[in-house]
Amino acid sequence: MELSCKSxxxxxxxIELAAHxxxxxxxxxxxxxxxxxxxxxYLEQLLATLRRGGLVRSQRGAKGxxxxxxxxxxxxxxxxLECIEGTNGQKAPASDRPHTxxxxxxxxxxxxxxxxxxxxxxxxxxxDLKEQRDARHQVNIMYYI
Amino acid sequence: MELSCKSxxxxxxxIELAAHxxxxxxxxxxxxxxxxxxxxxYLEQLLATLRRGGLVRSQRGAKGxxxxxxxxxxxxxxxxLECIEGTNGQKAPASDRPHTxxxxxxxxxxxxxxxxxxxxxxxxxxxDLKEQRDARHQVNIMYYI
DNA sequence: ACCAAACCCCACTGGAGAACCGGGGTATAA
DNA sequence: TTATACCCCGGTTCTCCAGTGGGGTTTGGT
Numbered sequence: 610m611e612l613s614c615k616s617x618x619x620x621x622x623x624i625e626l627a628a629h630x631x632x633x634x635x636x637x638x639x640x641x642x643x644x645x646x647x648x649x650x651y652l653e654q655l656l657a658t659l660r661r662g663g664l665v666r667s668q669r670g671a672k673g674x675x676x677x678x679x680x681x682x683x684x685x686x687x688x689x690l691e692c693i694e695g696t697n698g699q700k701a702p703a704s705d706r707p708h709t710x711x712x713x714x715x716x717x718x719x720x721x722x723x724x725x726x727x728x729x730x731x732x733x734x735x736x737d738l739k740e741q742r743d744a745r746h747q748v749n750i751m752y753y754i
Numbered sequence: 755m756e757l758s759c760k761s762x763x764x765x766x767x768x769i770e771l772a773a774h775x776x777x778x779x780x781x782x783x784x785x786x787x788x789x790x791x792x793x794x795x796y797l798e799q800l801l802a803t804l805r806r807g808g809l810v811r812s813q814r815g816a817k818g819x820x821x822x823x824x825x826x827x828x829x830x831x832x833x834x835l836e837c838i839e840g841t842n843g844q845k846a847p848a849s850d851r852p853h854t855x856x857x858x859x860x861x862x863x864x865x866x867x868x869x870x871x872x873x874x875x876x877x878x879x880x881x882d883l884k885e886q887r888d889a890r891h892q893v894n895i896m897y898y899i
Numbered sequence: 900a901c902c903a904a905a906c907c908c909c910a911c912t913g914g915a916g917a918a919c920c921g922g923g924g925t926a927t928a929a
Numbered sequence: 930t931t932a933t934a935c936c937c938c939g940g941t942t943c944t945c946c947a948g949t950g951g952g953g954t955t956t957g958g959t
Binding site for chain 4: 780782783784798801802812813814815816817818819820
Binding site: 610612617620621624625644645646686706707709710711712713714715716718719721722723725726728729730733738741742745746749 | 755757762765766769770789790791831851852854855856857858859860861863864866867868870871873874875878883886887890891894
């Protein structure tokens with residue numbers, strides 16, 4: 610798993626879309642970008658990737674924008690991250706190298722690490738993040754009063 | 755965590771050193787490299803990093819080579835990987851960006867993923883890998899008979 | 900019909916790191 | 930003294946990240 614800036618941008622955008630999802634109307638790149646301080650031309654590319662991955666859909670033309678392709682509780686973070694950074698074929702070290710007993714041991718541990726990371730990302734959906742968001746915003750308002 | 759080719763090379767070298775550790779005599783780069791099919795000039799750099807990190811020590815001159823700086827059960831994989839790839843300070847996306855409620859949620863999840871990955875790497879020592887190695891080699895011998 | 904809002908696609912840049920290769924210097928055992 | 934092995938520094942090629950920019954296409958509103 611990357612946990613890069615790119616991945617963070619994608620998740621932030623998806624949280625915004627999840628929060629806006631009940632309204633049923635599309636949300637524009639500009640809105641998301643300004644809310645989350647993301648360069649809009651870059652975010653555009655990420656949303657295009659998410660669209661091609663089937664996680665969001667777009668509405669072209671005036672009053673257009675993006676919507677989640679599915680209900681927010683049906684999209685896990687694992688899906689989102691695999692979509693956004695999954696294109697780069699070999700994240701694992703090339704398996705074409707002749708493998709020894711020792712290299713298999715290392716690969717097994719690599720796999721265990723990946724499995725643990727993926728388990729965390731599997732258990733959260735966009736709905737979960739949206740609820741956390743609402744809860745924390747509520748706390749902020751209470752402090753403000 | 756990177757889980758790159760570089761990291762794999764480093765762990766393979768450390769396993770070799772752990773396996774050879776009982777003899778008390780140094781092991782040469784060439785030996786390790788040919789055993790594990792690693793380009794030797796590259797491995798040299800990695801061992802230099804591990805030396806600077808205090809995980810191995812070197813003996814210069816003829817009959818020289820590398821030895822573990824500590825007992826194999828006192829070196830965890832987490833230590834080894836942090837040493838080999840840890841110089842790049844922030845693997846996390848720059849925190850200098852203005853952070854929103856949403857970005858904090860994402861960072862928290864990032865942290866949870868990292869913690870899980872590190873927990874796996876923390877629980878294994880070089881001694882564990884050496885024992886796995888011995889066990890699997892033994893199995894291979896039995897098949898051969 | 901027109902216009903402006905919005906997405907769409909492609910290309911390019913600068914920087915960082917991975918995965919090497921190579922040359923020459925230095926310590927050390929035999 | 931000499932061969933062996935580590936030591937240090939530098940360069941190369943490649944890929945990806947993180948953006949920026951230009952021009953094209955769809956669409957709703959007037």
